[in-house]
Amino acid sequence: MNDNKPVSKKPTNEAASVDDHSTQEISQAQKDLNTIRHIINSEALAVEELKRKQQAREYVTEVVSEALNDRQQSDNSVSKIMVPIVEQAIEKSISQQRDKFIDFLYPLVGDLVRNFATAFFRDFIEKTNELIENSITVKSMKWRYQAWRSGVPFSRYVASQVYAFQTQQVLLIHKETGILLNSVSLNLADDENSDLVSSMLTAISDFVNDSFSQNKGTTPDGKSIPETKVDNQGLHEIRTNEFVLYVKQGPQAMLVAAVTGNISPIAKDKFQSTLEQIHAMYLPQLQTFDGDTTLFAPTYSDLSDCLLAEEKSETKAKKKPWPAIAFLLLVFGALAYYFFLSWQTSQLADEIYALPKDQGIVVNKNEVVGLQQIELTVLRDPSAISIKEWMTLGSITEKQRNDWILVTEIPFVSLSEGLVQRRLGAFIDEFNTKHSVNAQANQTNTELRYDLSTNTISGQLSSTQNIIITAEIAGIEGIKQLAPQMDINVSENTQSDHIISQRALTLLSGNISQLQIAFGSNSAQITELQSSTLNAAVDAFKQLQTFANELDLSAKLLVLGASDNLGSARVNQALSIKRAENTADALVSLGIARTDIMTSGLGIIEDAPPNTNVRKAIIHVILTKL
Numbered sequence: 001m002n003d004n005k006p007v008s009k010k011p012t013n014e015a016a017s018v019d020d021h022s023t024q025e026i027s028q029a030q031k032d033l034n035t036i037r038h039i040i041n042s043e044a045l046a047v048e049e050l051k052r053k054q055q056a057r058e059y060v061t062e063v064v065s066e067a068l069n070d071r072q073q074s075d076n077s078v079s080k081i082m083v084p085i086v087e088q089a090i091e092k093s094i095s096q097q098r099d100k101f102i103d104f105l106y107p108l109v110g111d112l113v114r115n116f117a118t119a120f121f122r123d124f125i126e127k128t129n130e131l132i133e134n135s136i137t138v139k140s141m142k143w144r145y146q147a148w149r150s151g152v153p154f155s156r157y158v159a160s161q162v163y164a165f166q167t168q169q170v171l172l173i174h175k176e177t178g179i180l181l182n183s184v185s186l187n188l189a190d191d192e193n194s195d196l197v198s199s200m201l202t203a204i205s206d207f208v209n210d211s212f213s214q215n216k217g218t219t220p221d222g223k224s225i226p227e228t229k230v231d232n233q234g235l236h237e238i239r240t241n242e243f244v245l246y247v248k249q250g251p252q253a254m255l256v257a258a259v260t261g262n263i264s265p266i267a268k269d270k271f272q273s274t275l276e277q278i279h280a281m282y283l284p285q286l287q288t289f290d291g292d293t294t295l296f297a298p299t300y301s302d303l304s305d306c307l308l309a310e311e312k313s314e315t316k317a318k319k320k321p322w323p324a325i326a327f328l329l330l331v332f333g334a335l336a337y338y339f340f341l342s343w344q345t346s347q348l349a350d351e352i353y354a355l356p357k358d359q360g361i362v363v364n365k366n367e368v369v370g371l372q373q374i375e376l377t378v379l380r381d382p383s384a385i386s387i388k389e390w391m392t393l394g395s396i397t398e399k400q401r402n403d404w405i406l407v408t409e410i411p412f413v414s415l416s417e418g419l420v421q422r423r424l425g426a427f428i429d430e431f432n433t434k435h436s437v438n439a440q441a442n443q444t445n446t447e448l449r450y451d452l453s454t455n456t457i458s459g460q461l462s463s464t465q466n467i468i469i470t471a472e473i474a475g476i477e478g479i480k481q482l483a484p485q486m487d488i489n490v491s492e493n494t495q496s497d498h499i500i501s502q503r504a505l506t507l508l509s510g511n512i513s514q515l516q517i518a519f520g521s522n523s524a525q526i527t528e529l530q531s532s533t534l535n536a537a538v539d540a541f542k543q544l545q546t547f548a549n550e551l552d553l554s555a556k557l558l559v560l561g562a563s564d565n566l567g568s569a570r571v572n573q574a575l576s577i578k579r580a581e582n583t584a585d586a587l588v589s590l591g592i593a594r595t596d597i598m599t600s601g602l603g604i605i606e607d608a609p610p611n612t613n614v615r616k617a618i619i620h621v622i623l624t625k626l
Contacts, residue, residue, distance in 0.1 A: 165261030166309040178202030252286035360384025381414040420478035524578040577601030583617040
C-alpha cells in the first residue's frame with residue numbers, strides 16, 4: 001500500500017499543473033483578442049457613443065422642465081442645489097466685474113424709476129378724475145340703481161359697463177373627485193365661495209350624466225344593450241344672470257372661468273392652453289391625487305394669467321381730466337400756502353431773536369405755537385423803551401406785532417450802561433421840572449445837567465440840595481458801575497431850604513436805618529467789607545447832623561446787636577452785646593463821637609422769617625429836641 005502512494009500521487013500533480021498552464025494561456029489569448037477587437041472597432045464605437053449622447057440630449061431636452069418639476073415636487077432638491085450655485089455665480093460675477101454690473105443696471109434702474117413715477121402719476125390722475133366725475137354724476141346714480149335692481153354688487157356692475165368682458169374667477173377642479181385644487185379671483189370674497197362653486201359644478205355634471213343616460217333595452221335575440229352616458233366634455237358653459245361659467249375639460253382636471261360680458265376667442269384659447277400646460281406639468285400628481293391640494297399651489301401664477309379683461313372701445317374723444325387737475329392744484333395750493341405761513345412764522349421768530357440786545361429787554365421765551373402764532377416772554381427794565389418801540393427797531397410789521405405775537409412782560413432791573421445813563425437822565429429831568437418853579441421865584445438857578453461824553457453831572461445847588469441830590473443819585477440802580485463825576489457849585493441855603501432840610505433829614509435817616517451789619521456764626525468781628533458799609537453810614541450821619549442843627553434837633557445813633565437761637569440764651573445775649581459794641585467802636589474809629597452812639601443787645605430773635613440771617617447789628621437814628 002505504501003509503495004503505491006508515490007506512484008499515484010505524481011501523475012495527479014502533473015495533470016493539475018498542465019491544467020493551470022492551459023487556463024492561463026486561454027485567459028491571455030482572450031485578452032489579446034479583446035484588445036484586437038477594440039483596436040479594430042474603436043472608430044465605430046466612438047461614432048456610436050457620440051450618436052448615443054446626441055440622442056440622449058434630445059430626449060432630455062423634451063422632458064427637462066417636467067423632470068425638474070417632478071424632482072422639485074418630490075424632495076425640493078432642485079432649489080436646494082440651484083440656489084447656492086446661482087448665488088455663488090452672481091456673487092463672483094459682481095465681485096469680479098462690479099463696474100460692468102453698475103453700467104448695466106444704472107440705465108435700467110433709472111428707466112424703471114422714471115417709468116414707474118410717470119405711470120403712477122398718470123394712473124393717479126386718471127383714477128382721481130374718474131372718481132370725481134362718476135361719484136355723484138347722473139351716470140353713477142343710474143348705475144347704482146341698475147345694480148340694486150339686478151341684485152349684483154356695484155363694482156361688478158361697473159365692470160360690466162366698462163369692460164367688454166372680464167374674468168372674475170378661475171378654478172382648477174380635479175375631474176374624478178370634484179375637489180378644488182386651486183383658484184384665483186379679482187375679489188377676495190369670491191375666493192371664499194370657490195369650494196361651493198366646485199361642488200355645484202360637480203353636482204351639475206353628475207346630474208347631466210344621470211339624466212341623459214340612454215338604455216335601448218334588449219336586442220331581438222334577447223341580449224341587453226349596455227347603458228351609455230353623456231360625456232362631460234359636452235358641458236362647455238353655464239349661464240347665470242351675473243356671469244357665464246366657461247368649462248374646459250381635460251383628462252384629469254377641468255378649468256372653470258367665471259366671465260362677465262362677451263368673451264373673446266383669444267381668451268377661450270388661453271383657458272385651453274393653460275389647462276393643457278397644467279396637465280403637462282402635473283400629470284403624475286393628478287393621476288395619483290389623494291386629496292392633498294398643496295401640490296398644486298404653484299399653479300396660482302398660471303391661473304392668474306387667465307384673469308383677462310378687455311375694455312370697451314370709446315366712441316367719443318377722450319376728455320382731459322380737468323376736475324382731477326383742478327383738485328390736485330387746489331391740494332398743492334393749500335399745502336404751498338400752509339408751508340408759506342409756517343415759513344413766515346419761523347422767519348418772524350428769527351427776526352425777534354435778531355432785535356437789539358442792549359435796550360433793557362431780554363427775550364426769555366420765543367416759541368412758535370401755531371400758524372401765525374408766537375408766544376413771547378420778555379424781561380423789561382422799567383427805564384427801557386416799550387416793547388412796541390423795541391420791535392420797530394427791526395422789520396416786524398404792525399400787523400405781525402398785533403396779530404401774530406402774544407407778549408408776556410416781566411419787569412427786572414438791568415445794569416447795562418445805557419440803561420443806567422437813561423435812569424440818571426430821567427432823574428435829572430424830574431428834578432429840574434420839580435424845582436423850576438421855586439428856582440424862578442427865588443431867582444436862583446437850580447438846573448442840573450448831565451454830559452454823556454464826559455460822564456459828568458454839573459449845575460448850581462444849595463448845600464442842602466446838594467446833599468439830597470448826592471444821596472438820591474447814589475440810590476440809582478447801577479450808578480456805582482457808571483461812577484459819574486460831580487461838578488456842582490454849592491450856594492448858601494435860602495429860607496425855603498428849611499423844608500428841603502426836613503426832607504433831607506428824613507431821607508438820610510431812612511438810608512442809615514437800612515444799614516445792617518451781618519456776622520458769621522458765633523462771631524462778632526468787623527470785616528473790611530463791613531467797614532466800607534459803616535464808612536457810608538458815617539458820611540450820611542455827619543450830613544444828617546448838619547440838617548438836625550438847622551432844625552434845632554439832636555441826632556444820635558442806636559446800635560442793636562442780635563443773635564440766633566443756637567446755643568444758650570446767656571451766651572447769645574453776651575454775643576449780641578459784643579456785636580453792638582464792636583460796631584460802635586468801628587463807627588468811632590471812622591469819626592463819630594462816642595457820645596453820639598448808644599448800644600444795646602437784643603439777644604435771641606425768635607420770630608425771624610425762615611432762611612433769614614439774624615446774626616447782625618442794626619443801626620437806627622434817634623432825633624430829639626434840643
